[in-house]
Amino acid sequence: MEDDVMARVTAAVQRGQAGERATARRELESMWAEVEQGGGDDFHRCVIAHFLADLQDDLREELRWDERALAAVDGVSDERAQEFDGSLRVRGFMPSLYLSLADDHRRLGDATRAREFLEKARATADALGDDAYGGLVSGILDKVSRALTEGSTEPLT
Template sequence: MEDDVMVRVTAAVRRGQAGERAAARHDLAAMWAEVERGGGDDFHRCVIAHFMADLQESGREELMWDERALAAVDGVSDERAQEFHASLRVRGFMPSLYLSLADDHRRLGDPDRAREFLAKARATSDALGEDAYGELVRGAMDKISRALTEGSTEPLPDH
């Protein structure tokens, strides 16, 4: 099934990765407004919010978007996710969603909340595949764990 919202999300994410962060943020904000008006569903909300978080300039804004992504995932079924890609399972989203929140709280100076979300990420990490994405998320868990041990609130490289 061709999903116009996801096509536009993918294009916006690519813009952000190419260094056009403000333009990508603008595009995703417009899509968020559209889905909030009924032009999308919780799958769209979860994906848009997850990627929007990575484009924020402030830690508080990033946390807000990551919280929106986590709230939206409750309304996503495996069947809905598989309409976009047959391999997707909602449980596979959870390690990354929790990990994003762990890192947000760590950078905002709340190590206790960060550890709670890191524990949730680790508890759901069995849903990750033995592929590049799974390795990326597991590696980020280790980096966040080390940063928490060191008491660092600095952004992590490549995260």
């Protein structure tokens, strides 16, 4: 299925990764406004919020966007995700969503909440595939865990 919103999300994310963070953030914020006005669904909300979180300069704003992504995923079915990509399963989203929240809370100095979300990420990590994405998320899980154990509130490198 051709999904114009997801094509635009992908393009904005690529701009952000290329260093055009402010432009990417504005584009994703505009898409968020569109889906909130009825031009999308919870799948779009989850994806947009998840990527928008990574483009925030303020940690509390990043947390808010990560919370929005987690809230939206409740309304996403495997069937809806598979309309975009046949290999997607909602359970496979969860480790990354939980890890984002764990890292937000860690950097905000809330080790208790960070540990709660880290445990949720671990509990769903079996949904990750044995592929590059699964390896990436598993590596981040290890980094967040290590930083939390060390008491670090610094951004991951």
